[in-house]
Amino acid sequence: MATPRRPTRSRAAGRRAPQAPTAWDRHRLYEQAVQDAATELALVEQVVRRAGRTPRRLREDFCGTALLTAAWVAAGPERTADGVDLDPEVLAWARANRLPGLGRAAGRLRLHERDVRQGPRGRYDAVIALNFSWQVLQVRADLLAYLRSARRALAPGGVLLLDLYGGWLAQKPLVERRRLGGGVTYTWEQDDFDPISHRLRCAIHFDLPGGRRLRRAFRYDWRLWSLPEVTDLLREAGFAAVEVLWDVEPPGVEPRYRLRRTARNQGCWLAYLVATR
């Protein structure tokens, strides 16, 4: 059976240096397991430039630890970023652990504790919502309200970038394990999929050296939206163009995303939606 690629942003993410065994921190473990700022921001830059804009102003919704927004502002003095998350705990973590390492660039990063539907307006070049976080919006009206507010926040020609996963393996109980190095194992678990509501409950666990386990370090209660559903909602929200970036490499190979109008289904796929204002 093909290994689902959902939680694996890039194999580079799993190669990062493990942290000291005395300081296990679920947020750092999460970043090591499923985030890869360089790859994700290269994609953001690519879609912004293709839309004819210079990548300067970024809003990251569901920003969590602000890994991406921090990397964005660190990439150049002309760059600003706003991160939006409603969890005060993760934003406090970002302020304590991420901003100090940024030096003067920290002055170009603002963190907002609020619902993404009330995110700041800023004439952004890009608004991004990655790692499927937006699937927490399970009701059509809520997702549409979010897409409309994201569109309003963009400059003309600005892009909204969302990722999404699917395939038949996304709809069944599943456990995927991956070694992160340093004796840490990451586990992605899909608990429960309801075919009537498309509600999907998942969790991330970490096994640590010495037999310790961070069970359910993160839990997700999502709706597994389909590509055509979200494409239709993006158009309804007023976006001028909606395109799909599809991984054209076979499973097990480093992903390479290209615009596609049709694709061959597979056990687990990960795609990006690019919506241009």
Ligand SMILES: C[S@@+](CC[C@H](N)C(=O)[O-])C[C@H]1O[C@@H](n2cnc3c(N)ncnc32)[C@H](O)[C@@H]1O
């Ligand atoms: C899986 S984390 C995403 C972390 C990171 N951005 C990434 O790409 O991996 C999801 C985050 O979304 C936040 N969140 C959930 N619902 C939200 C909402 N309606 N508005 C703002 N943030 C929300 C949670 O607090 C959590 O920090």
